[in-house]
Amino acid sequence: MNLKNIFIALTVLVFGVIALFFMQKSGYADQAKANYEKNTNASYKGNSMVFDLVNTAIETNKGTWAIACEALQTVKNTQDMAKLEAKFFPATKGSMSITNKTRRFEANSSNVIVSNFAKVEENKTTGVKSLAGLLSVDVSVLLGNVVAAAESEEGSEEGEEE
Amino acid sequence: MDKKKMKILVVVEVVVLVALIVVLMMLKGGYEETAKRSSNEQVKNYLDKNTQVLVDQWRAVDQYSMAWKLVHTVLSGAKTEAAFNTSLAAIQADKDARFKQISHLYSSVGINADVQNGIFKKAGLVEESILLKNEKTSKEVACGQNCVVKFNFVKGKLKNVDYSALIQYNLANSLKIEKPAEFRFE
Numbered sequence: 001m002n003l004k005n006i007f008i009a010l011t012v013l014v015f016g017v018i019a020l021f022f023m024q025k026s027g028y029a030d031q032a033k034a035n036y037e038k039n040t041n042a043s044y045k046g047n048s049m050v051f052d053l054v055n056t057a058i059e060t061n062k063g064t065w066a067i068a069c070e071a072l073q074t075v076k077n078t079q080d081m082a083k084l085e086a087k088f089f090p091a092t093k094g095s096m097s098i099t100n101k102t103r104r105f106e107a108n109s110s111n112v113i114v115s116n117f118a119k120v121e122e123n124k125t126t127g128v129k130s131l132a133g134l135l136s137v138d139v140s141v142l143l144g145n146v147v148a149a150a151e152s153e154e155g156s157e158e159g160e161e162e
Numbered sequence: 163m164d165k166k167k168m169k170i171l172v173v174v175e176v177v178v179l180v181a182l183i184v185v186l187m188m189l190k191g192g193y194e195e196t197a198k199r200s201s202n203e204q205v206k207n208y209l210d211k212n213t214q215v216l217v218d219q220w221r222a223v224d225q226y227s228m229a230w231k232l233v234h235t236v237l238s239g240a241k242t243e244a245a246f247n248t249s250l251a252a253i254q255a256d257k258d259a260r261f262k263q264i265s266h267l268y269s270s271v272g273i274n275a276d277v278q279n280g281i282f283k284k285a286g287l288v289e290e291s292i293l294l295k296n297e298k299t300s301k302e303v304a305c306g307q308n309c310v311v312k313f314n315f316v317k318g319k320l321k322n323v324d325y326s327a328l329i330q331y332n333l334a335n336s337l338k339i340e341k342p343a344e345f346r347f348e
Contacts, residue, residue, distance in 0.1 A: 110270030
C-alpha cells in the first residue's frame with residue numbers, strides 16, 4: 001500500500017517536472033519579449049519624433065528658400081514680393097522697412113529672409129510707399145547665421161502697407 | 163500487482179524523475195542564454211536599422227541644404243557656368259557651414275544639440291560630390307533622396323534652373339521609421 005502511494009506521488013512529480021519544462025521556456029520567452037519591446041518601442045518613439053520633426057522643419061524651410069530663389073528671378077518690387085510670400089505662406093505676411101529699404105519675411109524665427117531694394121516709390125494718388133528694384137535676398141538666417149541677421153534688423157521700422 | 167514489481171516501478175520512476183530534473187537544470191541555462199541572446203540580437207538589429215534612417219535623413223538634409231544654397235548663390239551672382247562651378251566647390255568644401263545649416267534646421271524644431279551630435283557622429287557629412295551630371299550645357303545636382311536640381315547653360319550663361327524637386331521635396335516619400343517587428347524566441 002505504501003509503495004502504491006509512493007508510486008502515485010512520484011508519477012505526479014514526473015508530470016509536474018514535465019510541466020515545469022514548458023513553464024520555464026515560456027517564462028524566459030516572456031522576459032525576453034518584454035525586454036525587446038521595452039527597448040524597441042522606446043527607440044521607435046524617440047526616432048519617429050526626430051524623423052517627423054525634421055520633415056516638418058523641411059516643409060517650412062523649403063517654402064522660405066523657394067520665396068528667396070523665386071524672388072531673385074521674378075520680383076521687381078514689394079508688391080511682387082507680397083504676392084510671392086502669399087503663394088507659399090498664405091497666412092504669413094512680410095514687413096517692410098522704408099528706412100532700410102528692406103522687406104523681412106519671417107515664416108518662423110528660424111526661417112527668415114530679408115530682401116534689399118534699391119529705392120522707395122510713392123503712389124502719387126494714394127500716397128502709399130513701396131520699395132522697388134530688388135538688389136538681393138539675404139538668407140543668412142536660413143544658413144544658420146542667426147545672430148548676424150538679427151543684428152542687421154535692429155533699428156528697422158515698419159513701412160506703410162501695400 | 164505484487165510487491166516486487168511495484169518496487170521496480172518505483173525505482174524506475176525515481177530514476178526518470180532524477181533524469182528529468184537534471185535535464186531541466188541543463189535546459190534552464192540554455193533557455194536563459196537563448197532568451198538573452200535572442201532579445202539582445204533583435205534589439206540591436208532594430209536599433210541599427212532604425213538609427214540608419216536618421217543617418218540617411220541627416221545626409222539627405224545635407225544634400226538638400228547644399229542644393230538650396232547653390233541655387234540661391236547662382237541666382238544671386240554672375241549666373242555663369244564658371245560661377246556655378248566655383249560656388250559648388252566652395253559650398254561642398256565649407257564643412258563648418260554645412261554642419262551649421264543642417265544644425266540650424268534641426269534646432270528650428272527643437273531637436274537639441276545632444277541628439278544632433280549623436281546623429282552627426284554616425285552620419286558625418288556626405289563625402290561624395292552632389293554633382294550628378296556635369297556637361298557643358300546641362301548640370302544636375304542631388305538635393306536629397308530621389309531629388310535632383312537641373313541647371314541649363316547656353317554658351318556658358320545660365321539659361322534656367324529647375325528646382326521644382328526641391329520645392330516638392332518630401333523625405334517621408336523615401337524614408338520611413340518602421341515599427342518594431344514581433345519578437346521571435348529562436
